[in-house]
Amino acid sequence: MPKVNMLDLSGEYELFRDKVRTAVDEVLESQQFINGPAIKQLEEALAQRAGVAHGIAISNGTDALLCALMALDVGAGDEVILPSFTFFATAGVVARLGATPVFVDVDEATFNIDPMLVEKAITSKTRAIIVVHLFGQCADMDAINRVAKAHGVKVVEDAAQAIDATYGEKKAGSLADVASLSFYPTKNLGGFGEGGLILTNDDKLAEVSRQLRNHGESSRYHHDRVGGNFRLDTMKAAILMVKLDSLSEFTQRRQTNAAAYSDGLSGSFVSPPVVMDKCSHVYHQYTIKTAHRDSLQKHLNSQGVGSSIYYPVPLHLQACFSSLGYESGSLPVTERLVKEVLSIPCHPMLSEEDVKHVMASVLSFDHACVEC
DSSP, X not given: OOOXXXXXXXXXXXXXXXXXXXXXXXXXXXXXXXXXXXXXXXXXXXXXXXXXSXXXXXXXXXXXXXXXXXXXXXXXXXXXXXXXXXXXXXXHHHHHTTOEEEEEOBOTTTOSBOHHHHHHHOOTTEEEEEEEOGGGOOOOHHHHHHHHHHHTOEEEEEOTTOTTOEETTEETTXXXXXXXXXXXXXXXXXXXXOOEXXXXXXXXXXXXXXXXXXXXXXETTEESSOOOBOOOBHHHHXXXXXXHTTHHHHHHHHHHHHHHHHHHHTTSSSBOOOOOTTEEOOXXXXXXXXXXXXXXXXXXXXXXXXXXXXXXXXXXXXXXXXGGOOOTTSSHHHHHHTTTEEEEOOOTTXXXXXXXXXXXHHHTOOGGXXXX
């Protein structure tokens, strides 16, 4: 029986092995492990790719989001609006700054934050809105930016899963005041370890972010503010530069795999992901919906097909946020989705036969007999 894993990082490495080792050797020979030339190369390449003025390399995706909020002076007494249907870091960084996460529901079709509910959640304490481009598709940024502008609120893109996704003529990372990327190994541009980046067109935000990533230092041993050690290692940046050359090709492969799934699964008992007209989806995850999610996952496992549930417990119901007073039923769409979503393999190392096997395995599940 064929086995299809959710990821194939070993397969990716085989493609890059020689170039990666050359890049690593160059860093080793230079001994510039911190702030070496690959850092600036990565920053400039990704800023240009996103169509923004500034890229600031950061230690990881969580720190990139944290540093961006710090640059916006988010702190105690502030509220930050964000979706509950996302990875924990989106809310964790808000709480770490002493601010209050304000969770709102998402659009059922796209899984992204609902702009109408964002507007209803704004108060005099709202400092920022964090928009998550979940699974690789941009949220409705025109609507969100209109709301933010009307209320004088900053917008932050959590684009960790959406590098190279487009919204109209623009790319993820260029659609708000500031954005964060992640290079966690499983991401579309995955590094060899942790890594992240801040993107912005705001010169002041860029200057402050660069200071904050180096303990708030404005010049050697002079600190205008308290920051942290959010620096990205040179070696990681050098490896990312090697992999960046293949990002467009890998994105196309993901989109080709996704198109095959959506065509083959259309009209079945599962709902394929919906792509909005003005968006291009980069399929960090290909996420289907079904009322028989748990049984389907067991069936796929029996067929040698990997799958994952992102994310089984919504953030507003996490124990660490219980003091905020959210109860079961507070965000009904999110609470339903976390019981129905299942991500299936869509990575760029899949063969046509792999895609066919995954699709056949999904369709062979007898959902009518789940209770038999």
